[in-house]
Amino acid sequence: MKFIISLAFLFSTLFSFNIDISDSTIVNGRTSIIEFYKEKNTEYKKILIEKKSYKIYDHPIDASKMYVLVPISYYEKPNDKKVEVIYKENGKQKSKTLFFHIEDGKYKKEKIEVQKSKVTLNKKDKERASMEYAEAMKIYAASTDKAQMSSKFIAPMDSKITSSFGKARVYNDTLNGYHSGTDYRAKVGTPIKATNDGTVVLAKDRFYSGGTVILDHGHGIYTCYYHMSDFSVKNGDRVNKSDVIGLSGESGRVTGPHLHFSARVGGEQVDPLQLIELLNKKLF
Template identity: 60%
Template sequence: MRGLFLVLFLLSNLFAFRFDISNSEIKNGQTALIKFAKEEGVEFKYIKIKDKTYEIFSNYAYVPISYYEKPQTLKVYVHYTKNKKPESKLLFFKVVDGKYQKETLSVDNSKVKLSQKDKKRAAKEYVEAMDIYNSTTSKSFIDSDFIMPLNSKITSDFGRARIFNGTLKSYHSGTDFRAKVGTPIKCVNDGKVVLVKDRFYSGGSIIVDHGQGVYTCYYHMSKFDVKKNELVKKGQLLGLSGASGRVTGPHLHFSARVNGVQVDPLQFIELINKEL
């Protein structure tokens, strides 16, 4: 394994609980991966962090850390059965500050101060998206390395604090790639298209489900070449980049959700590609 190998001896029952963790320290907004060694009579079920539960698939689990998580030691409860008897043990993650940069944007006031109609539209679209992100397909479509959605310069990294017209409004929830209108956008891995829609903030939007709680998103597009519920392959054309939605110019906004949590898409891809 490429991660840090740790062994936690559970003295209460003299059972060696062995696991491999991709990174012992994790920045807010990033993802870790835990792989559990197979043990006779043991079946891993899920992990729980605070009030969130993440399923363990085939002895591994993704651990996404929210951008808003403060530096701390997080308690991670691992739930499993041993000889069909429910058990749980406690692990720890150290969350450190990602030290993300700030960027200042000047936009039209109509896109900062929304009308009631736009607020309702944006709220409805948010609920629709979160319903998607909070659902989990047990099957994984991923069986090879991820690729980039296009080969282009990154113009804005994940995590930058967004200051609109002098007021802190949000953080940058993805990675922006330079892309003039009409640039072909590729799917980064196999999956199923679960949303194809023009939305208020993200404009022309495509969301792809890669299974087991992993989603990638492609925003501000000008043209769609796939439909909802279509199965897509890595490298397949999804559509063309654009300048739709709440933007200051044409580009591709690429983002990822893991178990419902917004994470750094490039860090997630690097993590998974090391493990494949």
């Protein structure tokens, strides 16, 4: 807490506004948050991280603040990352620069044996997987100005975690990406809950993720639920936190039944449990 307070004091001295930063050192694949205290004649717009832009939003429950999430790619190497804050003061556009230090998460490797057809794809499967990826990325690239969440996130189910975010995935002795979410042990037919209020933006069967539901919580925050045996929602449905959105299964590329739970912020894949912990602590 002293560290955060000292950062806020430091930046309130350097900037023309007051801010809090959850952590200026971020592990690759994780998220930080910058909170801005509203000031007269100051309008917060966005932050720029290299070529990526992230909008600064109204705080979902505190009218005196705004905030922006700072997601760091899993593939980011240790470095000092420049973050440019764009704002208007008395109608004139200005910018200030922050620096975040990126650390290596030192994620472990995980060996998995799956059907050969799920690793070495034929032309038809490649085309399907490619189309589904493009469809999902189009969804993640969009964001809404209004937050749908107004209280703390919950876990999608009460079960043992069998595989954490970030482990390098070695499928059939071939390194093929990393584990992009958190796996929960779940026999086929276990109810899955919405982790917060949101809108269903995708509910369909997909090649890799099987039965899939994606929820939009607003402000560029998405949660994803994979390998389902059935879902009880459709595109466009509004759901409330703890609503059952479907049942766990073993569809898609899996070695057995479970729930794969993941999250995106501003289009970036991030550790879902660290994100939820951060949001619950800082926003709610």
